[in-house]
Amino acid sequence: MIDKKDEIILEVKGLQTHFFTDEGVVKAVDGTDLQIRRGRTLCIVGESGCGKSITARSILQILDKAGKIVAGEILLRRDSDEVLDLAALKHNSKAMQSIRGKEIALIFQEPMSSLSPVHTIGNQIIEAIQLHFDVDKKGAETRAIDMLKRVGIPKAETRLGSYVFELSGGMRQRVMIAMALSCQPRILIADEPTTALDVTTQAIILDLIKELQKDMDMTIMFITHDLGVVAEIADDVVVMYLGKVVESGDVNTIFHNPQHPYTRELLQSIPKLGSSDRGRLQPIQGMVPHPFARPKGCSFHPRCKSFMPGVCDQIEPPAVTLSEDSSVRCLLYGGVERDQETNLSSKEV
Amino acid sequence: MASQSTARQASNTTGAVKAEKLLELKNLKMHFPITKGLLHKLVGRVKAVDDVSFTIQEGDTLALVGESGCGKSTLGRSIMRILDPTAGMINYTEENNTVVDLASLDGKSLRPYRQAIRMIFQDPQSSLNPRMTVFQIVGEPLKRYNIASGSELEDRVAGLLKNVGLRPEYLRRYPHAFSGGERQRIGIARALALNPRLIIADEAVSSLDVSVQAQILNLMQDLQAQYHLTYLFITHDLSVVDYLSDRVAVMYVGKLVELGTRAQIFTQPKHPYTEALLSAVPKPDPRLRNTGARIRLTGEIADPASPPTGCYFHPRCSYSQDRCKVEEPVARDIGDGQRVACHFAEELQLKGVEEI
Numbered sequence: 001m002i003d004k005k006d007e008i009i010l011e012v013k014g015l016q017t018h019f020f021t022d023e024g025v026v027k028a029v030d031g032t033d034l035q036i037r038r039g040r041t042l043c044i045v046g047e048s049g050c051g052k053s054i055t056a057r058s059i060l061q062i063l064d065k066a067g068k069i070v071a072g073e074i075l076l077r078r079d080s081d082e083v084l085d086l087a088a089l090k091h092n093s094k095a096m097q098s099i100r101g102k103e104i105a106l107i108f109q110e111p112m113s114s115l116s117p118v119h120t121i122g123n124q125i126i127e128a129i130q131l132h133f134d135v136d137k138k139g140a141e142t143r144a145i146d147m148l149k150r151v152g153i154p155k156a157e158t159r160l161g162s163y164v165f166e167l168s169g170g171m172r173q174r175v176m177i178a179m180a181l182s183c184q185p186r187i188l189i190a191d192e193p194t195t196a197l198d199v200t201t202q203a204i205i206l207d208l209i210k211e212l213q214k215d216m217d218m219t220i221m222f223i224t225h226d227l228g229v230v231a232e233i234a235d236d237v238v239v240m241y242l243g244k245v246v247e248s249g250d251v252n253t254i255f256h257n258p259q260h261p262y263t264r265e266l267l268q269s270i271p272k273l274g275s276s277d278r279g280r281l282q283p284i285q286g287m288v289p290h291p292f293a294r295p296k297g298c299s300f301h302p303r304c305k306s307f308m309p310g311v312c313d314q315i316e317p318p319a320v321t322l323s324e325d326s327s328v329r330c331l332l333y334g335g336v337e338r339d340q341e342t343n344l345s346s347k348e349v
Numbered sequence: 350m351a352s353q354s355t356a357r358q359a360s361n362t363t364g365a366v367k368a369e370k371l372l373e374l375k376n377l378k379m380h381f382p383i384t385k386g387l388l389h390k391l392v393g394r395v396k397a398v399d400d401v402s403f404t405i406q407e408g409d410t411l412a413l414v415g416e417s418g419c420g421k422s423t424l425g426r427s428i429m430r431i432l433d434p435t436a437g438m439i440n441y442t443e444e445n446n447t448v449v450d451l452a453s454l455d456g457k458s459l460r461p462y463r464q465a466i467r468m469i470f471q472d473p474q475s476s477l478n479p480r481m482t483v484f485q486i487v488g489e490p491l492k493r494y495n496i497a498s499g500s501e502l503e504d505r506v507a508g509l510l511k512n513v514g515l516r517p518e519y520l521r522r523y524p525h526a527f528s529g530g531e532r533q534r535i536g537i538a539r540a541l542a543l544n545p546r547l548i549i550a551d552e553a554v555s556s557l558d559v560s561v562q563a564q565i566l567n568l569m570q571d572l573q574a575q576y577h578l579t580y581l582f583i584t585h586d587l588s589v590v591d592y593l594s595d596r597v598a599v600m601y602v603g604k605l606v607e608l609g610t611r612a613q614i615f616t617q618p619k620h621p622y623t624e625a626l627l628s629a630v631p632k633p634d635p636r637l638r639n640t641g642a643r644i645r646l647t648g649e650i651a652d653p654a655s656p657p658t659g660c661y662f663h664p665r666c667s668y669s670q671d672r673c674k675v676e677e678p679v680a681r682d683i684g685d686g687q688r689v690a691c692h693f694a695e696e697l698q699l700k701g702v703e704e705i
Contacts (some may be wrong), residue, residue, distance in 0.1 A: 225559065231637070255633070270588070271591065
């Protein structure tokens, strides 16, 4: 691989994915921008319903029937330096199929429901390998065994003939990872891969993902709602709220100098292990609005402690660049016309 | 509503005077038979809960922690008598100080205690009947126990909803119209309807988003102070345990491996399994990454149908010695009420959580 550390390998620009249901249109992803740099781990955090999983599914175009990408670009930089807009491809096109699994692979949250219950794990991994590589069954099998060994499954040769129900939760997730990595993807999207696991197993799986990333020179997009996991694994963080990226930056900035009120309150609301302050938790007031009743202006304004009447409920905040790789979508930092020029990085208003 | 709170206050004052143990488990066992073939021949037993003893003081919160499959939910269900324990005693102290063994009661005679011990379930999605309105769900226990009917029932349900932070106007709505956090509030209102003394919360906040989780945890603490409730809080999330518990019980493959106050368990754990659990919790601070030695448990949690010999934890324990393979450790008091089932509890220097 050519030495192009830190180049942007995947860029999502103004992505809008809407679901057309009988009751109306759900704007699940409503103008998301994000960038992933080569070899780094980007974590997408947010509460359920914020569109983090739909963003990932949009990238691979594996949305439900009702879901459509209505606007935006998903730019993938390939090895040949050619840039491909995945949003422009048809979901069933040859090009898309060759990217899925081969260049971008996905690990799901619940391995029990995302692996086939009626095929052996060997069959499933071999199928994926043969789809993307010109190898015979024997070759694919060797490769599958190597991969299972690589993710730490004991007696990989015999495990090839096992069914999913014969494995424990942690082992299933290892199989899922082995399958995703069997075609050596350049980008791995992991959608809540450890949420269903025990903390002890979670710690091991996170270690495994980090180790494999180093060995295989992989770029990772990691979706989670667990801020502890983010602190453990992320290089860069994107915080989403109601289909939009409200703040992005490197992991230290997000945790120790968060700018957006939502990020701040999210960090304050979690119980911390070993915290000397045993007072009350500070929850975010109110709850995530119904998808059909998105608030006008900044969508966080009904829950925000820094709400400015007449401003936040009227103007939709634009993304404000704070430094080279951090930006925030909040009117405290600019976007109100009258002082847009002067107020780019200050906190007053 | 008014009559309800005075009734509660009355019970609170008597309860506060006692402030003694509300529930005592003695060598509780819940074994499930494994049968095979046409004649259901008994071929083995799954020892889901095996010889568990502990007490819960009135007004306290005892957290029960462990990995999935360790038997913590089965234990909760045995106390509720949803399951019939195989052996052991569940001694419940009534308000007039008489002690009853719930494990020996059945059917009708259990009815009054079902009022005093209530449960909150993990998944608010599946624990509420989708075809019943909130009024029916929360009002059902009141009707079943002939406590209220007609307009009084309506008033009381409305009062309960207000207590858990829901608007009484929502009375006629169905569960699908609520978000996850609101559904969990409905579940809590239902549990509170009969003025219980003990609430068993089985992973009550595990499926909620962090911001909503904080709201529900605060609500549960408020209700505890208001009604002098006792909680048995079953969870796998140690940061939640650290936040709300008074005492902590750690389970591993059906057995209680360590029991102590929150401070004991978190700052000076004495069982290697507790240490490993604490070490595995991801800390929400990127600066702590790669600091200190992390303990990673190898191998899988033991199968409760065919557990290892000796100490059940020995195949995964990094301190294990020959003795652990053959001799099963007995839970013993190592001072200040901390109970540990490990041969080397006194010698090992284990690491707890550092205060941040």
